[in-house]
Amino acid sequence: MTVSGSPADSASVPHLDVDPFDMKFFADPYPTHQRLREAGPVVYLDKWNVYGVARYAEVHAVLNDPATFCSSRGVGLSDFKKETPWRPPSIILEADPPAHTRTRAVLSKVLSPTVMKQVRDRFAAAAEERVDALLDKRSFDAITDLAEAYPLSIFPDALGLKAEGREHLIPYASVVFNAFGPPNELRQEAIARSAPHQAYVAEQCQRDNLAPGGFGACIHARVDEGEITATEAPLLVRSLLSAGLDTTVNGIGAAVYCLARFPDQWQRLRDDPTLARNAFEEAVRFESPVQTFFRTTTREVELAGVGIGEGEKVLMFLAAANRDPRRWDKPDSYDITRRTSGHVGFGSGIHMCVGQLVARLEGEVMLTALARRIAKIEITGEPKRRFNNTLRGLDSLPVTITPA
């Protein structure tokens, strides 16, 4: 891949030797995020031959111009016009209008505010049950026993999945999000080991394997209405299996990690549990469980004065945008009363997370249950990071809780 702009254009773009998919970067991305933001509105990363945007304004602009910055050539580093995708492309995430408009409408209906009202009580009851179990234990791993256990106790059932084989869900999602990255060890190893997970997922996406009334069955029901075809429905179910679980695991994990690290914010939540929903939202801004996505230019374009040629990959640093001091007051503070509207942790524009309402509901009811019944959360061991090319989260967070 070459930079197709004129020499003058190329000269105006700061070139950085940063590898945003390196283990050392993952361990502490914040100094590099700052470097990327301060270098300019658009940067060029020589390591992977891609443009990058790390300031809020440019990330937001790229997200909201899907005609110029398309998704159909892949939202990872791999350009589907030049390389064969590792799996059949998503018909929603890796699609542009008008194809995207139709499939998006189906998932929007299946995961609408009206549907959330119907599942709310069930999700809240499961959160209470989870907290019961945690109160029995007192000391536990907040990732395995809370951030993973809670979504696993509701989301696969809400989808209508069979009980067997669910252990493939998180590993499958991990492959999907690693695969957006460059051909590094994380990606290559993930794909090499993906066959059994892919086979499981392909099977569960079929209509006969999805329980009536679940999100999966609701997607297939749209075939009968003529909104999607019978071959498209399993691929839309696959989208929920890919993006509906590991993301909320990392979102809830982020929220618990924040509240455990910042006891003043935990106390504010204890004093007013109605802040739970915003405490979750602020954790999504602060930690940005989905760190990055790519787009591909469909034409020559000027972005913040920088000329970019056609067919170039542009890497959006969502996490850096969410802490851009140009947009956020005290960006490095976790503040559960912050006005979070506009953060790009769920993206923005036509591809903004279609499951955002599910994520918020899970986060809200879980943090509400914790705040009402737990007085104190103490971190009792070294948190361990889980490494993924796209997702940011922990592998382990040992905690001890004190009942309220």
Add this chain to the structure above:
Amino acid sequence: MPAIIFIHSDGKSDRVETGEGESAMQAATRHGLDGILAECGGNAMCATCHVYVDASWLARLPDMADDEDALLDGTASERRPTSRLSCQIKFTPELDGLVVKLPERQV
């Protein structure tokens, strides 16, 4: 400067200055107004910037799209014939003085 009048559920009102191209939601959040959450940031995806448009103004607003209509079925406070999502009300000079009421709850 042109403005939109937001009436809170307790009856108090705020006059919020705005300009062409800004949505009523953006004007409200820019002024730090309580009562508009806009969790999705204005993408017509969450139904937390719900308002009741004063009946005398309703006909002057552009028609709602199907996605807004569907989202309004899921609002936290009851949907009424005057319900709209404020992120979908783009300000134009004809809307100077627009009056909208805020619902009791957004989530």
